[in-house]
Amino acid sequence: MLDKLNEIEKSALESLAAITDQAALDAWRVSMLGRSSELMQVFAGLGKLSKEEKPVVGTEANRVKVALESALAERAEAIKNAALAKSLEEEKLDVTLPGRSVNIGRLHPSTQQLRHVLDILAEMGFQVYTSREVETDEYNFQLLNFPPDHPARDMQDTMYIEAGDRGDNPILLRTQTSPGQIRAMREFAETNPNDPPPIRIASPGMCFRHEQITARSEIQFNQVEGLAVGKNITFADLKGTIADFVRRMFGEGARLRFRASYFPFTEPSAEVDVECFVCGGKGCQVCKNSGWLEILGCGMVHPVVLQNGGYDPKIYSGFAWGMGPERQLMLRNKINDIRYFWGNDVRFLEQF
Amino acid sequence: MKIPLSWLKDFIDLNSLTAEEIARKLTLAGLEVDEILYVGLPMPETAAQGMHSSTKHEFKTNGIAWDREKIVVAEIREVKAHPNADKLTLLDVFDGKQDQEVLTGAPNIFHLKGTGKLEKPIKVAYAKEGSVLYDGHADGQVLMTLKRAKIRGVDSYSMVCSEKELGITDESDGIIILDDDAPVGMPLADYIGDAVLDISILPNMARNASIIGIARELAALTGRKLMKPAIEFKTSGASVADSVEIEITNSELNPRFVAGLIRNVEIKPSPYQIQRRLKLAGIRAINNIVDATNYAMLELGEPLHAFDYDVLKERAGKNKIKISTRTAKDGEKLTTLDGVERKLTSTNVLVCDEKGSLSLAGVMGGSESEVYDASKEVLDAKGIETKPGEMPQGKITSRGKSTVNILLEGAAWNFINIRRTAKQHNLPSEASFRFSRGVHPSLAEQGVKRGLQYMAAWAGGAVAPDLVDAYPLKPKDSVVDVTSQDVKRLLGIDLTLQQIAELLTHLEFKCEIKGDKLQVTAPDHRMDIDEGVVGLADVLEEVARSYGYDNIPTTSMADALPPQVGNPVHEWEEHLRDLLVAVGLQEIVTYRMTSPEREARLVGSGLASDHVRIANPIAPERSVLRRSLLTSVLEIAEKNARAESIALFEVGSVFEPNGNDLPFEPHKLAIVMTGARLASAWDVKDAPNFDFFDMKGRLELLLSGLRLTDISYTAAESTPYLHPGKAAEVKVNGKVVGVFGELHPLAKEKFEFGDSPIIVAEFDLDLLRKLNPTYGIKAVPETPPIYEDIAVIVDASVEAAAVEALIRQTGGKTVTNVRLFDVYVDEKIGAGKKSLAYSLTYQSDKTMTDAEAAAIRNKIVKRLEQTVGAKLRS
Numbered sequence A: 001m002l003d004k005l006n007e008i009e010k011s012a013l014e015s016l017a018a019i020t021d022q023a024a025l026d027a028w029r030v031s032m033l034g035r036s037s038e039l040m041q042v043f044a045g046l047g048k049l050s051k052e053e054k055p056v057v058g059t060e061a062n063r064v065k066v067a068l069e070s071a072l073a074e075r076a077e078a079i080k081n082a083a084l085a086k087s088l089e090e091e092k093l094d095v096t097l098p099g100r101s102v103n104i105g106r107l108h109p110s111t112q113q114l115r116h117v118l119d120i121l122a123e124m125g126f127q128v129y130t131s132r133e134v135e136t137d138e139y140n141f142q143l144l145n146f147p148p149d150h151p152a153r154d155m156q157d158t159m160y161i162e163a164g165d166r167g168d169n170p171i172l173l174r175t176q177t178s179p180g181q182i183r184a185m186r187e188f189a190e191t192n193p194n195d196p197p198p199i200r201i202a203s204p205g206m207c208f209r210h211e212q213i214t215a216r217s218e219i220q221f222n223q224v225e226g227l228a229v230g231k232n233i234t235f236a237d238l239k240g241t242i243a244d245f246v247r248r249m250f251g252e253g254a255r256l257r258f259r260a261s262y263f264p265f266t267e268p269s270a271e272v273d274v275e276c277f278v279c280g281g282k283g284c285q286v287c288k289n290s291g292w293l294e295i296l297g298c299g300m301v302h303p304v305v306l307q308n309g310g311y312d313p314k315i316y317s318g319f320a321w322g323m324g325p326e327r328q329l330m331l332r333n334k335i336n337d338i339r340y341f342w343g344n345d346v347r348f349l350e351q352f
Numbered sequence B: 001m002k003i004p005l006s007w008l009k010d011f012i013d014l015n016s017l018t019a020e021e022i023a024r025k026l027t028l029a030g031l032e033v034d035e036i037l038y039v040g041l042p043m044p045e046t047a048a049q050g051m052h053s054s055t056k057h058e059f060k061t062n063g064i065a066w067d068r069e070k071i072v073v074a075e076i077r078e079v080k081a082h083p084n085a086d087k088l089t090l091l092d093v094f095d096g097k098q099d100q101e102v103l104t105g106a107p108n109i110f111h112l113k114g115t116g117k118l119e120k121p122i123k124v125a126y127a128k129e130g131s132v133l134y135d136g137h138a139d140g141q142v143l144m145t146l147k148r149a150k151i152r153g154v155d156s157y158s159m160v161c162s163e164k165e166l167g168i169t170d171e172s173d174g175i176i177i178l179d180d181d182a183p184v185g186m187p188l189a190d191y192i193g194d195a196v197l198d199i200s201i202l203p204n205m206a207r208n209a210s211i212i213g214i215a216r217e218l219a220a221l222t223g224r225k226l227m228k229p230a231i232e233f234k235t236s237g238a239s240v241a242d243s244v245e246i247e248i249t250n251s252e253l254n255p256r257f258v259a260g261l262i263r264n265v266e267i268k269p270s271p272y273q274i275q276r277r278l279k280l281a282g283i284r285a286i287n288n289i290v291d292a293t294n295y296a297m298l299e300l301g302e303p304l305h306a307f308d309y310d311v312l313k314e315r316a317g318k319n320k321i322k323i324s325t326r327t328a329k330d331g332e333k334l335t336t337l338d339g340v341e342r343k344l345t346s347t348n349v350l351v352c353d354e355k356g357s358l359s360l361a362g363v364m365g366g367s368e369s370e371v372y373d374a375s376k377e378v379l380d381a382k383g384i385e386t387k388p389g390e391m392p393q394g395k396i397t398s399r400g401k402s403t404v405n406i407l408l409e410g411a412a413w414n415f416i417n418i419r420r421t422a423k424q425h426n427l428p429s430e431a432s433f434r435f436s437r438g439v440h441p442s443l444a445e446q447g448v449k450r451g452l453q454y455m456a457a458w459a460g461g462a463v464a465p466d467l468v469d470a471y472p473l474k475p476k477d478s479v480v481d482v483t484s485q486d487v488k489r490l491l492g493i494d495l496t497l498q499q500i501a502e503l504l505t506h507l508e509f510k511c512e513i514k515g516d517k518l519q520v521t522a523p524d525h526r527m528d529i530d531e532g533v534v535g536l537a538d539v540l541e542e543v544a545r546s547y548g549y550d551n552i553p554t555t556s557m558a559d560a561l562p563p564q565v566g567n568p569v570h571e572w573e574e575h576l577r578d579l580l581v582a583v584g585l586q587e588i589v590t591y592r593m594t595s596p597e598r599e600a601r602l603v604g605s606g607l608a609s610d611h612v613r614i615a616n617p618i619a620p621e622r623s624v625l626r627r628s629l630l631t632s633v634l635e636i637a638e639k640n641a642r643a644e645s646i647a648l649f650e651v652g653s654v655f656e657p658n659g660n661d662l663p664f665e666p667h668k669l670a671i672v673m674t675g676a677r678l679a680s681a682w683d684v685k686d687a688p689n690f691d692f693f694d695m696k697g698r699l700e701l702l703l704s705g706l707r708l709t710d711i712s713y714t715a716a717e718s719t720p721y722l723h724p725g726k727a728a729e730v731k732v733n734g735k736v737v738g739v740f741g742e743l744h745p746l747a748k749e750k751f752e753f754g755d756s757p758i759i760v761a762e763f764d765l766d767l768l769r770k771l772n773p774t775y776g777i778k779a780v781p782e783t784p785p786i787y788e789d790i791a792v793i794v795d796a797s798v799e800a801a802a803v804e805a806l807i808r809q810t811g812g813k814t815v816t817n818v819r820l821f822d823v824y825v826d827e828k829i830g831a832g833k834k835s836l837a838y839s840l841t842y843q844s845d846k847t848m849t850d851a852e853a854a855a856i857r858n859k860i861v862k863r864l865e866q867t868v869g870a871k872l873r874s
């Protein structure tokens, strides 16, 4: 009997060694360790053995069973590892194939830039004030200290609206967001006409000019205007506020300079140049070799404008500045054709 | 305005300042220099390297430097004939050291050919071998180096130069003939080398449209002294007042009129130095009289007008000349000196004598009384001699006799009136440029005197004593009180009254300290300084500019931060944009201007007359403001039709007429989707196209993102541009806020689109925004849910929304979600029937049993059977 057990063990281990897949392994387990296997027959026949043989054969049969089971486990592990190694070997991607894309949405670049500007201004305490796009001559020009036929009107070619004869107050497409200055000041002043509250607002919006549409000029463009009015606001504060804004907008090291200029609704007025961020001031095509980029116009609110807004210029002062998000984008991204913005070619929009 | 530095130096010492430094100072003070043109003077090193320079030069730079060794003043001593060439002359030129033979084809020397030794040598600009010049024969400006050559058998290695070769003008038709006192042998650069600053004059700086204006600014910016010219000349004969009188009929339009008289002038070319400066300033040299008026104008800023005195005398019938100024009669005519007969209106101001009109005041003279030079054979309208074969422009003058006596006008006009007149007749000129921006009446007298001085100096003649001067409306001198506190309050700097006075005195303000105030009186060349609180701002601007913006400190506002108030409309629209982007839509921004025809492609022509119309459109296709935002978005989709997938939206205003008042500007949202639903990839092909439900799914997400509930969708069969069977209205709280669906095939046909259906949506944002969000956040249940699917067979006409509503109603609170997961149509379930399969979620506060769920389910099925004749599908 013991010989038979040895025989079972030997032939079972031999056949196990030849097995390389899970199915054969399962079949082997059934035939070697299953109920009807020879080994199990030995266990079943134990009762028929003599008192002396029984423990000897029983012990030996158990030993063979444990040996086969552990060989099985070992073999199963080896087969699993071999299969894993094989599949890892086989499942090799061409990682250079393109990824699967997702159609995503985006904001128009102008909206992105407007938000960037307005976010900075909001943190500086300037809150968004929006007003209408079609305006009267009175709000767009006269109340802003552009009298009819004033030479300053030559600076802004205007598109007018057909609206019968309205004398010297025709309807027009606003040429600047500045009419919002008057509307805002009047709204604020109305809340307490005897002691109007201070103001800090940012007016974003579309403005319009009567121009030919070329790579350099457009009939519509966004503008953001900042306005601060209060009892102790100085030109030095204007410089400080602009410097803060420019640092946030163009970076820590951005150098800037103030050049005297003229706008009817501010006095003194200035144009602000920032050191060219393309060439670092060395001179390049973007800055036309000057090393400076003109980025905004500003000034102290003209006393006539304060008065028209309901703020006594003897007590109040303020400053305003205006800038163009599309121009900022063009400078920043070396875009040399302004027509891209309202052309809305998705191949342009997708790049933002 | 073009300012030659040599001319500027007559008024201010610019020693040790380079052209670039001067340009920088002026630019920072508001006189922006657009370009520096070098005409002989050495250029900054970096600029000379031109395009290849790697270091910066701050200003656009152009021009040429003249080599001091090689280009010098010389004199022609002898004019010989060329042995082998008829058209060339051979000159003997002395350059201060030696004589050279020089060949020239210059037409303005040719008449001396073969003269031999000249009695009086001719001074010329002489360039030796190796000089770098512009090529006189090339188009445009091409640099060349003068090389030794043999021309028709004669050695040539130097030349006498034209203005083109030296970069003074583009005139190459003759050589420069210098003034007789030109020092032979002197480097030409030292004699007439120059640099020209091209300066933009802002509308409030008309006072600086003159040499003295720029010099005055530089004096203030550098602390140097302004050297005012001495206006001196001898007078003789009878007073001008004996023969001329002036009457002004409207002093508002003509505050001052001054006239002077000079007798017995000889019309001839001006000295070369004068011609050169005029040319560098951009004005043609014509003759000494016309040049004198232009030269004095550029110097002082007062436009002058010269009349032929004898013509006036003739018209007056030898009586006293009576000049008057008045407005024109409507329809009155005047032939201006450009030869154009102009029809006038009652707003135009005329200078007249008793016989009629003489000139369009402040804008352009009349042809009849203009200064005439009989020595020129053919003069064009502007008095410029025309070349043979060239058609003169305008009327050709032919009065036979040159002007000998001149009445010189200097006047002051109303700037708004001049601006209107110059625009009306399309006559921009040096005179109207200045007068339409404001010229102070005090300059009229200075200008006339300066003009007479130059005429006497360049044309001989005798200036008559006195001036006739009608000055009915003297402007009030602006007086402004300034305190140190004002300067602190508005500029943020601490200045004493003395310091303020010093800054302003440089600009010729009169300053007087009175206690704690500085009384400031504006100088008599300025029209831009007001009084009171506006005057204070005007004066403080001058303080700031003189002090230097760069020297003003940078501070933070000390003023309290105002109460912070939000802008809910703006914030809501930005949130809306974010939601639209989150569902995969690309934002676009389009033109507000369109045309009724363009919008008619979508909405038909019915609305065409109901647009806000632009009175002066830039083009017919941009003649009105848009009413249909969707058309704008469709046009962009059409432009991008080659893209495989298009999903665009725009948020913006449209414009609705409101009689003659400001139009309404409602805000709208428009969405267009077409093309592939999924982005294609190497293993994703033939993705299905966007359809109605792609749009609807996005709108559902959008509305839930806006926290809106009570949303319903009903078929919209009557939106003309939508497919009648594939369109829906969106209602919130029972109110229609938008419409969406597939573009009607007939509307689609009008655009150039591919096969994919065009899915569009349009919302009224003002309505949408005003709806109150009702959506609250629910607690997330902790008990396990029970999921169950049921499928019912109903008539095809039964709307899914009705079935779902019944399920929800019957199921009550316990049925927390109902999701349609399949719609099935087949013969097997019966003709005209459809199967709707729903996945239900049962959930309550405590753990539910299957039996409890089954009870609810049975109730639902029963209800569906009774209400819509549904059958449970097994």
Ligand SMILES: [Zn+2]
Binding pocket: A276, A277, A278, A279, A280, A281, A282, A283, A284, A285, A286, A287, A288, A289, A291, A292
């Ligand atoms: Zn640069």
